[in-house]
Amino acid sequence: MSDSHKIDGTDRKILNILQKHAKITNAQLSKDIDLSPAPTLERVKKLENSGVIESYHAKLNSRLLGLGVTTFIHVKLSKHNKANNEEFIRKINAIDEVVECHHITGSSHYLLKVVAKDIENYQHIILDKISEIEEIDDLQSMVVLSTIKDSKAVPIP
């Protein structure tokens, strides 16, 4: 799961296709990259085993699920020391509505992405779940009006 892997042009093609269409059959993938099925499959397995491909996920439509509110929240901790950070991380991991949490440079310490049903539900998450974390000093919310781009595909060097 942590092999140093030489990624050639063919691997790059495979990765770019699988980032966008993970459900492609090996037969079709092999055609798209001009290779026969056997070595194609072998390359995919190698990329999975080396950890380059971490996992596969279904992308759901938030609107159709009734999840109308997405926000980013800048979080500042009261004390930015090791113990406080670890405690904050532990508590954030337990909140399902927090779908992302990044430790960042700059005046805020963390950036969260939160998904909620509606504004009332969002208020509930903020007041009863996130604000309950005592290590937090300050929160600043940004509501997502629309998502212009969410490519799910990283630029492979």
Next chain:
Amino acid sequence: MSDSHKIDGTDRKILNILQKHAKITNAQLSKDIDLSPAPTLERVKKLENSGVIESYHAKLNSRLLGLGVTTFIHVKLSKHNKANNEEFIRKINAIDEVVECHHITGSSHYLLKVVAKDIENYQHIILDKISEIEEIDDLQSMVVLSTIKDSKAVPIP
């Protein structure tokens, strides 16, 4: 692709599994939700056709690909009118290294997520690609030190 779909407890189980492990076989999925394969498959197809499941993606390991720098950038446009927004969106969509772009409330107008090989490469993207967009008035970068959580799974109401 836009059917209004009644999502019951069984559908919710299916969606929660597919969000996290899209490569599960229908046989295994049916066992996990205590249903036989035939109706399980039918439900998955219905969720795909109604648009609740939008797509399937492979998650890649950025570090192993040599993508060491991830940043969020607050963007302010010079004039926040329709023409400027559309032009900005068009240009942002053409930059592969910008993996996300959200229109947000608050003092900045957009929030971008950018993935780069290293700091030099990041500087190149900022100076030669993003700053070249003339509709932009101001940029403020936040470098991601570490990603604590990236669940790829939305909380289904």
Next chain:
DNA sequence: TCTGAAACAGTTGCAAG
């Protein structure tokens, strides 16, 4: 490392309960 073919596993559709 690839090709081609053979063997295998999983999916999909259908009928009956």
Next chain:
DNA sequence: CTTGCAACTGTTTCAGA
């Protein structure tokens, strides 16, 4: 919905180049 069973499609292995 379940079970059971075909037919099909796609996967996986393997000898040979």
